[in-house]
Amino acid sequence: MALPTQAELDSSLRDFVKRHPAAMELSSSPTSIVLNEVFAIPKHIAKLNVTEGVLRGPHLLRTAPIVIVDNSQQTVFAAFSLGNDLAGYPGIAHGGLIAMLLDEVMGKASLSVLGNAxxxxxxxxxxxxxxxxxxxxxxxxxxxSSVEERKLWITGVVEGSDPGVTCAHARMLLIKFKEAKI
Incomplete structure (x- = not known):
């Protein structure tokens, strides 16, 4: 069986997101934007970034993610297409990968408060x-979920391809650098 083409993978992820209830709800907000990256990283250093370069490939993160951001709701939705080389056990995504993706997406949600800090x-x-x-x-x-001086708490939920079925949930504490201003 032949591997799907990049165009087929991209189309499949787009179709999945179009049907996902959380994506439909968030994208219906007039203040939401849709991106094809978690963070805007200049191309010359993107290859060094874990999600934009190091883990991107036909058997890794197979496509650019689809990310829906609504800063007014301080919420981010991100969909990824996981290749089979990301398994920690045959057929199952490595838990460390899931934690890393949570860290990336939860960090993106913090920008609704942090701005450029x-x-x-x-x-x-x-x-x-x-x-x-x-x-x-x-x-x-x-x-x-809450902000107190330099501390930001963010919650995250991970789903597989079944919308609404939680595979993992997380809570993150981010600390703003002292020189940064909120």
Missing amino acids: SAFTAKLDVEYLRPVLVDDFAVIIAKV
Whole structure:
């Protein structure tokens, strides 16, 4: 059986997102925007970034993610197409990969508060409930839950290809660098 083409993978992810209830709800907001990247990274350094370069490939993160951002709701939806080389166990995405994708998407949600300021992940708690499969889609929905001075708490949920079925959930504490202004 031949591998799907890049165009087929891209189309499949777009079709999945168009039908996903959370994506439809968030994208219906007049303040939402749709992106094909988690972070806007200049091309000359993108190859060094873990999600934009290092883990991008036909058996890895197979396509650019589809990311829906609504800063007014402080919420981000991101859909990824996972290749089979991202397995920690045959057929199942590595838990460290899931944690890394959560960190990326939850960090993106923080920008609705931080703007151009910088912050670092101080704590990321992930509870894994069921496997996320490779050769399938993974969805992460992140939302800023509270802000206190330099501290931001963000929640995240991971789904596989079954909308509404939670595979993992997380809570993150980000700390804004002192020189940054909110």
